[in-house]
Amino acid sequence: MRKLFSNGLxxxxxxxxxxxxxxxxxxxxxxxxxYRNTPDNDPRLTCLRAFFEGSNCPAAEFxxxxxxxxxxNALDWRLLPSISFVESTGGKSARNxxxxxxxxGRAVFSSAVxxxxxxxxxxxxxxxxxxxxxxxxLRTYNxxxxxxxxxxxxxxxxxRSETVD
Numbered sequence: 213m214r215k216l217f218s219n220g221l222x223x224x225x226x227x228x229x230x231x232x233x234x235x236x237x238x239x240x241x242x243x244x245x246x247y248r249n250t251p252d253n254d255p256r257l258t259c260l261r262a263f264f265e266g267s268n269c270p271a272a273e274f275x276x277x278x279x280x281x282x283x284x285n286a287l288d289w290r291l292l293p294s295i296s297f298v299e300s301t302g303g304k305s306a307r308n309x310x311x312x313x314x315x316x317g318r319a320v321f322s323s324a325v326x327x328x329x330x331x332x333x334x335x336x337x338x339x340x341x342x343x344x345x346x347x348x349x350l351r352t353y354n355x356x357x358x359x360x361x362x363x364x365x366x367x368x369x370x371x372r373s374e375t376v377d
Contacts, residue, residue: 254279256289263293263373269302270324271311277328285336288346292332294366295353 257275264272271278271293278296282289292312293302299313300306309321312331321327335341341349346367350360
């Protein structure tokens with residue numbers, strides 16, 4: 213019993229010492245009511261803009277839309293921007309406003325905003341994605357073994373840019 217307790221304590225200490233962004237890479241970070249009511253004060257908005265602007269991505273202008281779509285569909289706020297970065301470098305190589313490469317790049321959207329909202333809704337409500345973790349969503353989105361690792365790496369980069377002044 214003592215050995216079981218000490219092993220459990222070591223595991224707990226290891227988990228507690230992990231950076232918060234790694235622990236929560238697969239957990240939605242919900243927006244508080246304060247941010248939903250005043251989105252301009254939302255630190256996630258500053259973070260997303262800084263991330264996209266740092267790579268000269270057209271998606272920077274859609275940062276508020278990424279947050280709104282993520283919040284209204286209960287998705288991790290970093291997921292959509294990260295997929296767009298991996299798929300089209302944040303809109304740089306997007307065709308037909310398809311910044312996510314949706315439907316193997318064949319989908320056509322009337323605007324990038326329509327694309328963000330449509331994909332967010334699908335990732336939250338489609339029977340293919342509903343009730344799945346971030347890892348499961350990414351495996352379904354693109355079964356390539358490295359895909360989830362790439363997207364989650366971008367998610368961590370976005371979260372880190374939140375703490376950089």
